[in-house]
Amino acid sequence: MDLQKNYDIAIVGYGPTGVTLANLLIKMGLEVLVIEREPAILQLPRAIRFDAECMRVFQTIGITEKLLEEIAPGPGMKFEDAEGNLLITWDRPTTKGIHQWSSAYRIHQPDLEAVLRAKIHDHNLLDLKLRHEVFKIDEHADACTIHYENLANGTLHQAQAKFVVGCDGARSLVRRLIGTTFEDLDLHSKWLVVDFIAQNNTNDLGDYSIQFCDPKRPMSYIKGTGMRRRWEIMVMPEDDVQQLATPESIWKLLEKYIRPEDAIIERSAVYTFHALIAKKWCKNRLIIAGDAAHQTPPFMGQGMAAGIRDAANLAWKLNESIQHNNLGLIESYHSERLSHVTEFVNGAVNFGKIIQNYCEDAEFQQQVNQPRHHSLDKDFI
């Protein structure tokens, strides 16, 4: 066992939420321990969009100049029915809005995480333990003891921190230790997600994302950065998932839009999307943020963005709490973030109902089916 070290904050998980929070805390002069199970940034097909408010947080961190080399504004989303008729357009202005940034940007999640990590690596206030796993946390009146394992050699270690923030994703250990259940917003569906690298522009369907609301096979097209093209394909009840995810089956499903001579499959994964919000986000000195606290289907591109907002809301409150020993401030983190997150998760569930075509609400059906072309006027920033 190591002699215990003392930190202001321990962060479990170094995904986009953890690395954003670490950046903000270090900027405030706090000593931070980060423990992450994986040796490197996850390369799964995940976030491909973020918004202007995230850009403001990245501006505070000081990475917008670097990010602008990699990102591009995106104009929004169109929903089409099975015959190709336009149902809805959700425009996202590409000009500067109230945040002085465009409403939506295309991004490749691993590239964003790399820029965020590069900003703090080698900083003397950060102690980063990659390939280490937290397995237990003891709570005391004025601190927590974190127990973690070095996965490279099996040695066990301990550290002390005034607060522990679980940015440890959907299967969060810290959430289990807080001892909360979820509010279930009632969307659970399986989708195959495929990232392509286009070799030419024949498969470029334009800058708008397209939701193909075909009840026989709902699909989504999202243009990524550079030559990246994302296709999301709903898994139907009769599908054999393993067979569906083979390259032969992917090319067949998408033959109308993209062909092997024009693109290569970079990676694919099958996910079950959920709409869940934890009922408690804090208990004494244990706190959760990001996917640990809420999970959303990706139809609005808001999961990671919500975690970045959590980090921004939490960072200054942790700093104040440590400076003035005021635990009460942390409680406002949950109440302030909850209504915002709920709005977005509900928005994504409603988008999912349109795309997946199973909404039974008569009034909602009428709204979606009546007009052939209408815009969503609600301004999600």
Ligand SMILES: Cc1cc2nc3c(=O)[nH]c(=O)nc-3n(C[C@H](O)[C@H](O)[C@H](O)COP(=O)(O)OP(=O)(O)OC[C@H]3O[C@@H](n4cnc5c(N)ncnc54)[C@H](O)[C@@H]3O)c2cc1C
């Ligand atoms: C198909 C798809 C498309 C998406 N598109 C978008 C989009 O366009 N825009 C958007 O905003 N969001 C999108 N998302 C959501 C986004 O990817 C997630 O919300 C985001 O990655 C969550 O970040 P996080 O840091 O909270 O959790 P994670 O990224 O899951 O990171 C958690 C980290 O904690 C580590 N960890 C867990 N337990 C432990 C432990 N005990 N000890 C040490 N380490 C631990 C894990 O190894 C992991 O690295 C999408 C998701 C999917 C699946």
